[in-house]
Amino acid sequence: MTTQTAFDLIFRNALLRSSATSVDIGVKSGRIAAIEPRLACEAVEVDVGGRLALPGFVDTHVHLDKACLLERCGHIHGTLGDAIRAVSAMKRDFGVDDVYARSARVLERAILHGTTRMRTHVEIDPRIGLRGFEAVKALKRDYAWAIDLSLCVFPQEGLTNDPGAEELLIQALRDGGEVIGGCPYTDTNPNAHLERIFDLAEAFDVDVDLHLDFDLDPSWWHLDEVCRQTERRNYQGRVAIGHATKLSALPPERMKAAAAQLATSGVAVTVLPATDLYLMGREATHNAPRGLTLAHKLAGDGVLCSIATNNVLNPFTPFGDASLLRMANFYANVAHASVSDFDTCLDLVTELPARLMNLGDYGIEVGNPADLIVLDTQDSRFAIAELPDIVMGFKAGQQTFARQRPELFRPRR
Numbered sequence: 001m002t003t004q005t006a007f008d009l010i011f012r013n014a015l016l017r018s019s020a021t022s023v024d025i026g027v028k029s030g031r032i033a034a035i036e037p038r039l040a041c042e043a044v045e046v047d048v049g050g051r052l053a054l055p056g057f058v059d060t061h062v063h064l065d066k067a068c069l070l071e072r073c074g075h076i077h078g079t080l081g082d083a084i085r086a087v088s089a090m091k092r093d094f095g096v097d098d099v100y101a102r103s104a105r106v107l108e109r110a111i112l113h114g115t116t117r118m119r120t121h122v123e124i125d126p127r128i129g130l131r132g133f134e135a136v137k138a139l140k141r142d143y144a145w146a147i148d149l150s151l152c153v154f155p156q157e158g159l160t161n162d163p164g165a166e167e168l169l170i171q172a173l174r175d176g177g178e179v180i181g182g183c184p185y186t187d188t189n190p191n192a193h194l195e196r197i198f199d200l201a202e203a204f205d206v207d208v209d210l211h212l213d214f215d216l217d218p219s220w221w222h223l224d225e226v227c228r229q230t231e232r233r234n235y236q237g238r239v240a241i242g243h244a245t246k247l248s249a250l251p252p253e254r255m256k257a258a259a260a261q262l263a264t265s266g267v268a269v270t271v272l273p274a275t276d277l278y279l280m281g282r283e284a285t286h287n288a289p290r291g292l293t294l295a296h297k298l299a300g301d302g303v304l305c306s307i308a309t310n311n312v313l314n315p316f317t318p319f320g321d322a323s324l325l326r327m328a329n330f331y332a333n334v335a336h337a338s339v340s341d342f343d344t345c346l347d348l349v350t351e352l353p354a355r356l357m358n359l360g361d362y363g364i365e366v367g368n369p370a371d372l373i374v375l376d377t378q379d380s381r382f383a384i385a386e387l388p389d390i391v392m393g394f395k396a397g398q399q400t401f402a403r404q405r406p407e408l409f410r411p412r413r
Contacts, residue, residue, distance in 0.1 A: 007043040009397050014048040016364055017380045022050050027370040030396035052375045055364050056116025057324040058353035061242045061270045061308035064103035064120045065132035069314040080279050083315035091128045099135035106312050110322035111146045112401050114373040114390040119150045121181055124172050125157055126164040133172050146400040152209050154181025161188040173204045183211040184222050191225050198229045207238040213246040216280055216291055221246050227265035236266025240356055244269050245276050247293040263302035268356045271295040272310035273331040275317045294335050296344045306353035307331050324349040329387055342381040370397040
């Protein structure tokens with residue numbers, strides 16, 4: 001038993017992915033001060049009971065501003081273009097309070113499902129103006145006690161073809177936008193779109209997170225231009241692409257070359273299982289393609305990858321509960337992941353997305369914020385396989401939620 005200086009809080013009997021036996025975690029002033037077996041100190045104690053402790057899930061790609069729209073969209077859910085047009089028509093009437101309320105509904109579910117870090121993509125264009133941005137900025141402030149929210153501002157409906165969009169983007173970047181995104185496949189001049197997005201990224205010294213190559217035709221793509229821009233501007237490790245469903249349509253040799261290109265350029269890939277599966281292959285009458293890029297395979301080839309939520313209850317994805325653990329399980333099923341892949345699938349919603357977002361203070365390590373969630377399992381592989389309950393969460397050493405363990409009421413004999 002080791003004697004330590006005073007702590008504010010001690011987590012007793014926590015199982016970490018890096019440890020074979022349970023440890024204690026001492027917290028002082030909201031940060032992890034010690035990780036050792038049997039810390040000797042008087043402090044408030046939380047008994048983890050030998051269950052798995054994680055630093056929280058990291059969601060790299062969410063659209064909070066257009067979540068929870070099912071009750072107001074009157075179109076038949078269909079293609080990507082249908083979804084973009086439907087939301088474009090609705091967002092003209094979005095108010096700050098409306099965006100805030102819908103976003104908060106999803107954000108609270110994400111917190112209760114163990115997410116502690118999130119990047120939300122916020123649409124900026126002349127139709128919505130900065131109303132969605134102002135709402136999500138307020139959300140970032142109001143929920144900082146439970147989650148770190150990063151704002152990626154982007155033009156969903158193009159840039160060079162949408163007068164006024166660039167000026168609004170610049171205003172958002174000056175007023176708190178932390179990442180810039182793009183959507184070249186909706187622009188009449190995709191390469192000019194990408195050039196300008198990278199120009200703004202350099203000017204404001206922010207990372208880039210793009211919607212890219214979102215269909216199943218591998219005969220053309222914008223991936224080459226993104227890699228070229230990344231290398232030309234020395235932006236390796238600061239660029240991510242979301243969807244990239246074209247990669248799922250590549251034969252093995254082309255996929256091997258694409259993986260090498262991504263790894264060399266330092267461009268990360270975020271796979272969005274719910275949306276990618278829902279929107280891709282809809283024209284097929286049978287044997288529909290899945291449209292799911294295999295993130296765990298790419299990660300094995302040296303490409304930084306993540307799995308994320310994307311949309312919740314809207315024309316792009318009329319499902320969702322903001323649970324990254326469920327999303328990782330869903331992905332593992334569809335991607336034919338084997339038991340030996342389960343740890344990597346968990347990495348895809350924890351360690352790897354933290355690297356994608358360049359979070360230098362993520363992880364259960366001395367000196368980092370005491371952000372912690374507890375899963376009702378003793379084996380990290382079973383986090384993916386059996387979806388255990390997430391029983392409690394802490395942010396900077398303060399408890400943010402608790403979930404009562406279900407109880408069976410057996411009949412009396």
